[in-house]
Amino acid sequence: MSNAINRQFKLAARPAGAVKATDWNRTEEAVRAPAEGEVQIQNLYLSLDPAMRGWMNESKASYIPPVGINEVMRAIAVGKVTASNNPKFAVGDHVTGLLGVQDFAYSSGQGLTKIDPKLAPLPLYLGTLGMPGLTAYFGLLEVGQPKAGDTVVVSGAAGAVGSVVGQIAKIKGARVVGIAGGADKCRYLVEELGFDAAIDYKTENVAEALKTHCPDGVNVYFDNVGGDILDAVLTRLARGARIVICGAISQYNNTTPVKGPANYLSLLVQRATMTGIVVSDYYDRAAEAAMVMAGWIQSGKLKTREDIVDGLDNFPKAFDMLFTGANNGKLVLKVA
Amino acid sequence: MSNAINRQFKLAARPAGAVKATDWNRTEEAVRAPAEGEVQIQNLYLSLDPAMRGWMNESKASYIPPVGINEVMRAIAVGKVTASNNPKFAVGDHVTGLLGVQDFAYSSGQGLTKIDPKLAPLPLYLGTLGMPGLTAYFGLLEVGQPKAGDTVVVSGAAGAVGSVVGQIAKIKGARVVGIAGGADKCRYLVEELGFDAAIDYKTENVAEALKTHCPDGVNVYFDNVGGDILDAVLTRLARGARIVICGAISQYNNTTPVKGPANYLSLLVQRATMTGIVVSDYYDRAAEAAMVMAGWIQSGKLKTREDIVDGLDNFPKAFDMLFTGANNGKLVLKVA
Secondary structure, X not given: OOOOEEEEEEEOOOOOOOOOHHHXXXXXXXXXXXXXXXXXXXXEEEEOOOHHHHHOOOOOOOOOOOOOOOOEOOOEEEEEEEEEOOOOOOOOOXXXXXXXXXXXXXXXXXXXXXXXXXXXXXXXXXXXXXXXXXXXXXXXXXXXXOOOOOEEEEEOOOOOOXXXXXXXXXXXXXXXXXXXXXXXXXXXXXXXXXXXXXEEOOOOOHHHHHHHHOOOOEEEEEEOOOHHHHHHHHOOEEEEEEEEEOOOHHHOXXXXXXXXXXXXXXXXXXXXXXXXXXXXXXXXXXHHHXXXXXXXXXXXXXXXXXXXXXXXXXXXXXHHHHHHOOOOOEEEEEOO | OOOOEEEEEEXXXXXXXXXXXXXXXXEEEEOOXXXXXXXXXXXXXXXXXXXXXXXXXOOOOOOOOOOOOOOEOOOEEEEEEEEEOOOOOOOOOEEEEEOOOEOEEEEOOOOOEEEOOOOOOHHHHOOOOOHHHHHHHHXXXXXHOOOOOOEEEEEOOXXXXXXXXXXXXXXXXXXXXXXXXXXXXXXXHHHHOOOOXXXXXXXXXXXXXXXXXXXXXXXXXXXXXXXXXXXXXXXXXXXXXXXXXXXXXXXXXXXXXXXXXXXXXXXXXXXXXXXXXXXXXXXXXXXXXXXXXXXXXXXXXXXXXXXEEEOHHXXXXXXXXXXXXXXXXXXXXXXX
């Protein structure tokens, strides 16, 4: 490693609206030996997640501090230990954690979790067996609480979180309607993942389509997008509906204020609930959930799809795909 | 009763925005004998409630059908049975129910509840021991679930619902901050009802005042008003906060779309919940709640205030007071 170079993407400026190339600063530094107690990790795959856009904003009211200007951009990754001064980690161990958009990361070991590359392909630890999968699992089951026969609607349904939400809802005996952008994604939801119906928000009137596909109303809505789609679903709630607020990707690049849900008084009319979820609250139960989902994957009940972009230098371009909806499945950047 | 006249206020037109005098049609008809199985009731006091504004709109998505054009305006009242062809009710019985804005009502007995005028003054059955009090009781305790030491914020705090919410929260050991319009109401909340603080939304910056009075954030917010005040409270939620959506009086006279809560993503950041309540879901437990609250009233822990306007013909003027905030306490119209 003595002559190796560590490429890093740092946050150069806080973006206003969509992220521009100039908001990133690509730098290089020499790879150094780990300090006392440290682990040196070579990143193999980086996870690209919508939440990263929120980490770039100077906001006091978030669940995690923002990334500082000139700091390496925060990202979850899987990597391999290449040097260790920490007795808990040995060279060759595979690990996952917040390792950042770079070739090599250094860690005290805190927040670093060992993973087994024989149990599942590495990118899966960034998707269904990682943060997005755990978000889907706990958000749906703990907050949404679907019952057999319920109608469950999920937006961003072809994404890393939404596709798992819909499939778990099917496993639990619910009728599942996915909202996604484009005919290909909608076909994938119904034909590959077994959703009961899919709504293409790019070509269909979502409120009208919900009337057709949810004749008895919506019992659980798992919201990844906010905006007009959230408002449309609010008009179709069943009595006692549960809305899980997981994200609002339609609003993340706003330069105007967030669009609040104008139809929120449906919560009153339908005695419904809208609840936010942050996955880190459930990390103490992550192993349990990953085991259950690994079982579903092995038995073919839970399908996964990764969209893997090659090369760290493609990070800015790949990141943009999240917001144009260009990715098909969990978006992962292959680093090494 | 043979020569008595029944004055009635009927809905003449669906109002756009604030209700105008021409939206009402005052008519008179002769008082008739009750039909087979019917009870004839002379209304003594009418309840004026913000919810009545919603009943005037042609809306499919409500918890109760709208009042029809040329129908007597729906209202809760207390009255006295003046003639009966129903064995369950005798002349002289005092009753409460949806008796309408008129001197005399006829009922099959369904939805009619006998009340005891010796236990409490009659207007109290329209306020703290009636629909507003039950709304406060079940909305706060079942949905808001305040714990001792929690900070509870309530808007419309000097109103029929809000004043009871705040006092019950105090009884349960919470710190209570009320939001109301005007120095007199704010003084009343703190000096008479024992609230810990009051915010005058007409002269104060609500978000700033919440910072001062809720240094550890808001654990429970009971919302009667919606709009900018809901948005301000959303910025001050504590982790795991519960928002009870009871009403949105700031939006009821809108001619533009309802203003959705732009800061709703605080629900995500704070893992908070926003839940609607409709009091009729709890009517099977009304007697239990009324008994508990009657005990608090007798022991001086729960204070009530009624603002009684005299005369059925003052109905349109009195109704407007709800929306200008001119009333002090539960607004009641004395009919006879």
